[in-house]
Amino acid sequence: MYVVGIDLGGTFFKVGLVDTESGEILRKVEWETRVAEGKEKVVKRMAQAVLEVSNGEDYIGVGIGSPGSIDHDNGIVRFSPNFPDWINFNLGGTLSKLLNKPVFVENDANAFVLGEKWFGAGKGHEHIVALTLGTGVGGGVISHGKLITGKDGIGTELGHVIVEPNGPQCGCGNYGCLEAIASATAIRRMALEGQKKFPESEIFSAEEINAKAVFDAARNGDLLGQMIAERVVNALAIGVANFIHIFNPSIVVIGGGVSRAGNILFAPLREKVRHLVMPSFKDTYTIVQSPLVENAGILGAASIVLQNL
Amino acid sequence: MYVVGIDLGGTFFKVGLVDTESGEILRKVEWETRVAEGKEKVVKRMAQAVLEVSNGEDYIGVGIGSPGSIDHDNGIVRFSPNFPDWINFNLGGTLSKLLNKPVFVENDANAFVLGEKWFGAGKGHEHIVALTLGTGVGGGVISHGKLITGKDGIGTELGHVIVEPNGPQCGCGNYGCLEAIASATAIRRMALEGQKKFPESEIFSAEEINAKAVFDAARNGDLLGQMIAERVVNALAIGVANFIHIFNPSIVVIGGGVSRAGNILFAPLREKVRHLVMPSFKDTYTIVQSPLVENAGILGAASIVLQNL
Numbered sequence: 001m002y003v004v005g006i007d008l009g010g011t012f013f014k015v016g017l018v019d020t021e022s023g024e025i026l027r028k029v030e031w032e033t034r035v036a037e038g039k040e041k042v043v044k045r046m047a048q049a050v051l052e053v054s055n056g057e058d059y060i061g062v063g064i065g066s067p068g069s070i071d072h073d074n075g076i077v078r079f080s081p082n083f084p085d086w087i088n089f090n091l092g093g094t095l096s097k098l099l100n101k102p103v104f105v106e107n108d109a110n111a112f113v114l115g116e117k118w119f120g121a122g123k124g125h126e127h128i129v130a131l132t133l134g135t136g137v138g139g140g141v142i143s144h145g146k147l148i149t150g151k152d153g154i155g156t157e158l159g160h161v162i163v164e165p166n167g168p169q170c171g172c173g174n175y176g177c178l179e180a181i182a183s184a185t186a187i188r189r190m191a192l193e194g195q196k197k198f199p200e201s202e203i204f205s206a207e208e209i210n211a212k213a214v215f216d217a218a219r220n221g222d223l224l225g226q227m228i229a230e231r232v233v234n235a236l237a238i239g240v241a242n243f244i245h246i247f248n249p250s251i252v253v254i255g256g257g258v259s260r261a262g263n264i265l266f267a268p269l270r271e272k273v274r275h276l277v278m279p280s281f282k283d284t285y286t287i288v289q290s291p292l293v294e295n296a297g298i299l300g301a302a303s304i305v306l307q308n309l
Numbered sequence: 310m311y312v313v314g315i316d317l318g319g320t321f322f323k324v325g326l327v328d329t330e331s332g333e334i335l336r337k338v339e340w341e342t343r344v345a346e347g348k349e350k351v352v353k354r355m356a357q358a359v360l361e362v363s364n365g366e367d368y369i370g371v372g373i374g375s376p377g378s379i380d381h382d383n384g385i386v387r388f389s390p391n392f393p394d395w396i397n398f399n400l401g402g403t404l405s406k407l408l409n410k411p412v413f414v415e416n417d418a419n420a421f422v423l424g425e426k427w428f429g430a431g432k433g434h435e436h437i438v439a440l441t442l443g444t445g446v447g448g449g450v451i452s453h454g455k456l457i458t459g460k461d462g463i464g465t466e467l468g469h470v471i472v473e474p475n476g477p478q479c480g481c482g483n484y485g486c487l488e489a490i491a492s493a494t495a496i497r498r499m500a501l502e503g504q505k506k507f508p509e510s511e512i513f514s515a516e517e518i519n520a521k522a523v524f525d526a527a528r529n530g531d532l533l534g535q536m537i538a539e540r541v542v543n544a545l546a547i548g549v550a551n552f553i554h555i556f557n558p559s560i561v562v563i564g565g566g567v568s569r570a571g572n573i574l575f576a577p578l579r580e581k582v583r584h585l586v587m588p589s590f591k592d593t594y595t596i597v598q599s600p601l602v603e604n605a606g607i608l609g610a611a612s613i614v615l616q617n618l
Contacts, residue, residue, distance in 0.1 A: 069589055079589075126460065127459055127460040139555075141555075143452070143457055143459070143464075144455065144457070144458075146453065148452055148453070148457075148556070149453075149557070150436055150452070150556055150557020150558065151435070151436040151557050151558060151559045151593065152557055152589075152593055153557070154557050154589050154590065154593075155452075155554070155555060155556050155557030156555060156557075157554040157555065157587070158554075158555065160554045160587060161551045161554060161555065162472070162547050162550070162551060162585075163471070163474070164474060165472070165473060165474075165543075165547060172587050173587075174550075174585055234474075238471050238474060241471070241483075242470045242471060242551075245464070245466040245467075245469045245470060246450075246464060246465060246466065246467065246470065246555065247457070247459055247464050248458070248459020248460050248461055248462070248463050248464030248465075249459065249460060250460045276471075276483055278466070278469060278481050278482075280378055280388075280461075280463050281463065284460065284461055284463075
């Protein structure tokens, strides 16, 4: 059985034909989104991309993971910072008409946790907390087998849980959100803030000053790198312990670019969370790095179809 | 239609016959629990109390709200700090045999949110976050109409979400849990800590040094009272904003002894939460004081039956 997953971003969208049995992506394309050309044209190009990857193969439906606030029952993008003029835009209906197939739309962080449930580390789990550490920090939760979305479909904003009151300001305006410390953007910001005090840190001899450079430096014993890594781990540990106390999940999956730091992030994170959770929660959960890596977007989007049909 | 609710505490248990239409408690008794006499005797006395309040009236079942970790599918008390020897005790089955009626057991904080849904401020709501500010801070969440309990039934420990890292130590061992600042116990502790610096605070001329004395003093412009009240409000505001971002509820209900402070607590809390939530969450929720007051326990327990049948 095949489904199509569309990972919709502000700059590019990726479309893949997914074999639901094996979780393999048989064909995929990555096209420019070209938001400026208007939403109707964007959707038309998405339809063309679907035809290209399906290439005559039958598929049961299309899932779209989109940034922003999504009315998933009706496939509507309420609003999205990435698509300023997509206000209450019937993305699902518009694409469905062009393809004559069912189309489901979900917030991209929710798509991520669905992807983990159907194809990733969350297989067989009914209680999953998922975090994506990228430009921002996204969150998705499956509880008792179902996606938690809240009254208006805007819940599980796990990146905006406050973990360091009076901490750095977040894009949302608050201080000390998880996103303000553990996102790729925040890690880069903390590196630049440290440059005056640590001009010789090896972070600044990296090709690009980013999360990878920070964790690489930390791994080599660079002091600034280690200080930033520790702060990220502490913030994540408080967040993850909170989520464990709230959702009592069997697994916490962490993905996104920052998660590729691997063990230098996950080893101390696991240790700190173990100290923070109450005795009754010990050994009730595992914390894992997302195995889906660069396919997380397409597989997550494809999972929306499986969760709905 | 009638149900019986049992609010089980370490010192007393309350039993009430509840009219499910009106939410009225027709008859109620409060008996000593006498844990030391052994669990079989406690349950026997609970059965006697049920017979006394039902008084020949037919009822469809019994709900028990119990502190501790509850296996609600099987009516089992896994463990409870209040009943040290009740390890994996089949409380529901034991009482059910004596009464020949279905008996359902749930954690008391979960019973509280169910009580709000069926009889209180949460009527007609499918997304409810509830907090009880008492000796500890308990939490219960209804999301998409269903109780969130997690994989092992131990979730929604909202009182142990960290809102002030490096804050006061909590009974659980962590620092800065909501419970370590916003529980009645914590408020009393902060008052006593302030006594050296503010010996003339009117808190210390109250009959009892407790949350009521602190909020009464704050209301009269007492500086220590105001400082403690502000800290409690700040901690609660961070917690409640986090829960709104996580669950996107339509209502947040706050009960327990501390909530009786009323407006001096709720007015600044509403204002601060309004500042903390992201624009998309503005006007999606209300924050209310539990209307059930001293009947919350029995009505919550009775609701467990309604939620299960």
